[in-house]
Amino acid sequence: ARQLMVRANQLTPNDPLILQAYYDSYAAQGVLPPDAAQNALYTAMELAPSDDELRYKVARDFEQRRMIPEAIAIIRPVAYRLPNRDAETEAQRRRRESREDRNRQAGRERRETAREMLTRLEAAAAATPATQ
Numbered sequence: 001a002r003q004l005m006v007r008a009n010q011l012t013p014n015d016p017l018i019l020q021a022y023y024d025s026y027a028a029q030g031v032l033p034p035d036a037a038q039n040a041l042y043t044a045m046e047l048a049p050s051d052d053e054l055r056y057k058v059a060r061d062f063e064q065r066r067m068i069p070e071a072i073a074i075i076r077p078v079a080y081r082l083p084n085r086d087a088e089t090e091a092q093r094r095r096r097e098s099r100e101d102r103n104r105q106a107g108r109e110r111r112e113t114a115r116e117m118l119t120r121l122e123a124a125a126a127a128t129p130a131t132q
């Protein structure tokens with residue numbers, strides 16, 4: 001199936017959906033996608049910069065490769081566009097998540113928000129000693 005995606009990419013090199021599908025074909029196997037697939041995903045994000053899902057995937061990929069500063073730089077713009085829920089109580093969070101579950105599109109799993117990811121990545125960056 002990947003060969004078909006490679007062929008499709010040759011025919012339409014600027015289609016972010018094909019580039020994302022190529023990356024996802026590796027991720028669906030549960031393996032870290034090779035550099036070529038990572039580059040395809042990054043290119044897809046550049047072609048569709050307002051697609052927050054692509055930005056999230058790139059940040060997750062960078063995190064898996066221990067590229068924490070790069071992951072932070074990718075997810076930061078999205079994190080500050082989303083509502084800040086720091087003052088949300090536990091009961092409010094449960095109600096919101098229940099409402100989101102009811103309204104979630106079929107096949108989409110719940111995942112951390114961009115702001116939650118940014119907070120987690122910044123904590124990881126702070127805990128990692130700086131290399132020289």
